Amino acid sequence: MRRSVIFRETDAAGIMHFANFFSWMEDAEHAFFRSLGFSIHSGKGAGAIGWPRVHARCDYRAPLHFEEEAEVLLRVREKRAKSLAYEFVISKIEGETRIEAARGELVAVCVAWDESSGAMKATPIPPEIADKIEAAQPLL
Numbered sequence: 493m494r495r496s497v498i499f500r501e502t503d504a505a506g507i508m509h510f511a512n513f514f515s516w517m518e519d520a521e522h523a524f525f526r527s528l529g530f531s532i533h534s535g536k537g538a539g540a541i542g543w544p545r546v547h548a549r550c551d552y553r554a555p556l557h558f559e560e561e562a563e564v565l566l567r568v569r570e571k572r573a574k575s576l577a578y579e580f581v582i583s584k585i586e587g588e589t590r591i592e593a594a595r596g597e598l599v600a601v602c603v604a605w606d607e608s609s610g611a612m613k614a615t616p617i618p619p620e621i622a623d624k625i626e627a628a629q630p631l632l
Contacts, residue, residue: 493519493520493523493563493564493566494561494562494563494564494585495516495519495561495562495563495564496559496560496561496562497556497557497558497559497560497562498558499558501515501558502557502558506557506558507555507556507557508555508556508557510550510552513550513552513582513594513596514548514550514596516562516564516580516582517550517564517566517578517580517582517596517598518598519564520564520565520566520580521566521578521598521600523566524566528621528624528625529624530621536605538607539604540604540605541602541603541604541615541618542602542603542604542605542612543576543600543601543602543603544600544601544603544612545598545599545600546575546599546600546601547577547597547598547599548596548597548598548599549596549597550594550595550596550597551594551595551596552593552594553592553593553594553595554584554591554592554593555593556582556584556593560584560585561584561585562582562583562584562585562593563582563583563585563590564580564581564582565580565581565582565583566578566579566580567579567580567628567629567630568625568626568627568628569597569627569628569630570627571617571622571625571626571627573616573617574601574602574614574615574616574617575599575600575601575602575614575617576599576600576602576617576625577597577598577599578597578598578599578600579595579596579597579630580594580595580596580597580598581594581595582594582595582596601614602614602615602616602617602618603615
């Protein structure tokens, strides 16, 4: 996924604020689901699932500045019966060169809601989704 750093994503030092890297990772995850023909949000009611985070991490290597172009690479590091672990590399694009700006991870658990209590409970990833996802080789 390609992005440009927008002004509201920057801090007083003129660089992309650290928290926005997590938004970019989440945007890449949503684009990944759309590429499979699904939405990360399946609504409410019978059969609805969600993907809350149980782990998030990001290491920063180089700053991104307002209007700089970047790409976000997503890799499914691990697929379990009820969870997906993603790795991300966010790189600044300078011509043909890529400069790694950040590397992160997200782990999301597939959940369904108990109809009587409304509580979330981990549930197996639906086969129509799971069958389209495989763990990949490491990024870069």
